[in-house]
Amino acid sequence: xxxxRDLCTFYGKVxxxxxxxxxxxxxxxxxxxGSNGAGKTTLLNTISGLLRPASGHVFFLGQxxxxxxxxAVVELGISHVPEGGRVFPEMTVRxxxxxxxxxxxxxxxxxxxLEQVYQMFPRLxxxxxxxxxxxxxxxxxxxxxxxxxxxxxxLCLFDEPSYGLAPLLVAEIFRIIQGLRDQxxxxxxxxxxxxxxxxxxxxxxxxENGRICMEGPCAELLExxxxxKAYLGL
Amino acid sequence: MVTFLxxxxxxxxxxxxxxxxxxxxxxQYGVARVLNVSHGxxxxxxxxxxxxxxxxxxxxxxxxLAICGPLTFLLGFIIHRTVFKRLLTxxxxxxVFESNSMLASFSLLFIIQNIASxxxxxxxxxxxxxxxxxxxxxxxxxxxxxxxxxxxxxxxxAFYLFIARTRTGKxxxxxxxxxxxxxxxxxxxxxxLALCFGLGAALAGTAGxxxxxxxxxxxxxxLEYTVIALIVVVLGGLGSIPGSFIGGFAxxxxxxxxxxxxxxxxxxAYYLIFxxxxxxxxxxxxxx
Numbered sequence: 001x002x003x004x005r006d007l008c009t010f011y012g013k014v015x016x017x018x019x020x021x022x023x024x025x026x027x028x029x030x031x032x033x034g035s036n037g038a039g040k041t042t043l044l045n046t047i048s049g050l051l052r053p054a055s056g057h058v059f060f061l062g063q064x065x066x067x068x069x070x071x072a073v074v075e076l077g078i079s080h081v082p083e084g085g086r087v088f089p090e091m092t093v094r095x096x097x098x099x100x101x102x103x104x105x106x107x108x109x110x111x112x113x114l115e116q117v118y119q120m121f122p123r124l125x126x127x128x129x130x131x132x133x134x135x136x137x138x139x140x141x142x143x144x145x146x147x148x149x150x151x152x153x154x155l156c157l158f159d160e161p162s163y164g165l166a167p168l169l170v171a172e173i174f175r176i177i178q179g180l181r182d183q184x185x186x187x188x189x190x191x192x193x194x195x196x197x198x199x200x201x202x203x204x205x206x207x208e209n210g211r212i213c214m215e216g217p218c219a220e221l222l223e224x225x226x227x228x229k230a231y232l233g234l
Numbered sequence: 235m236v237t238f239l240x241x242x243x244x245x246x247x248x249x250x251x252x253x254x255x256x257x258x259x260x261x262q263y264g265v266a267r268v269l270n271v272s273h274g275x276x277x278x279x280x281x282x283x284x285x286x287x288x289x290x291x292x293x294x295x296x297x298x299l300a301i302c303g304p305l306t307f308l309l310g311f312i313i314h315r316t317v318f319k320r321l322l323t324x325x326x327x328x329x330v331f332e333s334n335s336m337l338a339s340f341s342l343l344f345i346i347q348n349i350a351s352x353x354x355x356x357x358x359x360x361x362x363x364x365x366x367x368x369x370x371x372x373x374x375x376x377x378x379x380x381x382x383x384x385x386x387x388x389x390x391x392a393f394y395l396f397i398a399r400t401r402t403g404k405x406x407x408x409x410x411x412x413x414x415x416x417x418x419x420x421x422x423x424x425x426x427l428a429l430c431f432g433l434g435a436a437l438a439g440t441a442g443x444x445x446x447x448x449x450x451x452x453x454x455x456x457l458e459y460t461v462i463a464l465i466v467v468v469l470g471g472l473g474s475i476p477g478s479f480i481g482g483f484a485x486x487x488x489x490x491x492x493x494x495x496x497x498x499x500x501x502x503a504y505y506l507i508f509x510x511x512x513x514x515x516x517x518x519x520x521x522x
Contacts, residue, residue, distance in 0.1 A: 048418060049417075050414060050417070050418070069417070069422070069423075069424075070414075070417035070418050070420075070423075071417055071419075071420045071421055071422045071423070074418065074419065074420040075420055079418075080418045082414075082415060082418065086412055086414075086415040086418075087415075088407070088408050088411045088412060088415065088416075089411060090407070090411055091404070091407060091408065091411070095404060095407075098404060099404055099405070099408050099416070099419045099421075100419060102401070102404075102405060102419045102420040102421055103420035106420075107401065147419070151419070151420065
């Protein structure tokens with residue numbers, strides 16, 4: 001579904017990604033784990049068009065998408081939930097969700113999608129008319145996920161969805177992400193919470209200093225000495 | 235009591251114009267992040283175009299709205315697409331863009347003003363249209379001035395509804411709050427910013443047409459209105475369209491009260507309010 005080939009991206013003058021290649025198949029959850037500053041967010045931002053790669057390519061459903069602006073990437077069916085959710089603070093919950101349905105195709109179906117999102121997150125319906133800045137951290141993250149679903153995506157990119165949330169909420173967010181796969185939505189998940197990510201994902205890549213250093217099914221990675229030492233503290 | 239009411243009505247008449255020009259600047263500064271010092275030049279263009287159309291071709295000033303609005307919109311849109319978009323891509327941060335774009339708008343001010351003075355010359359231009367006295371609450375106002383208020387309110391409310399309710403309006407608000415996140419939602423940021431700049435210019439052009447109904451217009455009139463617009467935008471809260479609308483009327487009434495004491499004091503009063511506001515509540519009426 002998504003294929004990345006030899007991607008190199010600079011963040012300012014610093015090269016953040018070095019020949020990154022990876023592949024995501026339909027209806028799987030793929031995790032990208034790594035420590036702070038490894039280049040995970042840079043990779044997501046390159047996929048969604050916020051950054052342009054210096055070299056290499058990104059293909060989505062066979063179409064080359066590197067170099068496209070973010071609004072064109074969403075229209076193809078890739079929705080990006082940025083770190084911290086980045087909901088629009090001065091808009092209501094409902095308006096935030098409607099913004100998610102901004103691409104023309106999604107706009108046509110926004111009423112129907114809104115019902116589905118409210119069914120998934122009854123809390124958002126209760127707070128429909130509240131400004132997003134009055135929500136708690138967990139509610140904001142749910143709003144960000146709901147907003148991403150409003151574009152009726154084929155692929156969701158999540159940047160640290162558990163960051164800053166209480167353990168109970170983290171479990172809920174991860175359960176929701178797992179649920180997306182059952183709806184046929186493919187997920188690419190970036191996490192610092194390596195254990196959790198490897199527990200729900202099908203496959204994972206490990207990114208270190210801008211390079212992919214390991215990849216494989218999660219069960220395998222959980223057994224590997226390197227992952228256990230460097231990321232699980234065992 | 236009657237005189238007080240008169241002052242308030244006069245203030246509302248002035249405030250309607252202030253509200254329009256401030257809403258325009260609010261879009262350009264609050265969303266497109268361009269502190270557009272040349273805002274008043276679009277007002278001047280609107281005024282002088284209306285004057286030319288009326289005196290040379292006999293076009294009804296109210297009809298010239300249909301010409302001034304689209305014309306200034308197009309001019310603003312094109313300027314953003316060429317000048318400011320390029321600055322946006324070449325500036326490494328938002329702060330750098332804000333200072334660069336302000337300098338660029340200074341040069342726009344001089345370019346537009348000089349071209350206009352070649353076209354229209356330095357004379358003060360005025361015409362008489364609908365100067366029919368209307369008796370309102372015991373005082374007499376010109377029908378043209380009342381018309382101005384009506385137009386300002388209708389345009390202001392329509393504009394507010396556009397921003398609050400429509401898909402494009404929501405995109406504009408989203409772009410003002412978080413441009414990168416708006417892009418991720420599917421908003422074409424370049425287009426929305428150019429649209430905001432164009433709409434801001436169109437509001438200025440429309441205000442210019444309304445101003446020409448009541449006051450004489452000339453090539454150098456712009457800067458005073460730019461300053462007033464800036465004060466109203468800060469008064470109402472940066473980037474808040476309702477804030478600019480309310481702020482415009484508030485400043486109009488204050489101006490009217492001060493003018494009643496001594497006409498030469500009104501600008502001084504505006505600056506005083508501006509300074510006090512920055513010291514006491516820099517976020518403005520509707521700001522957080």
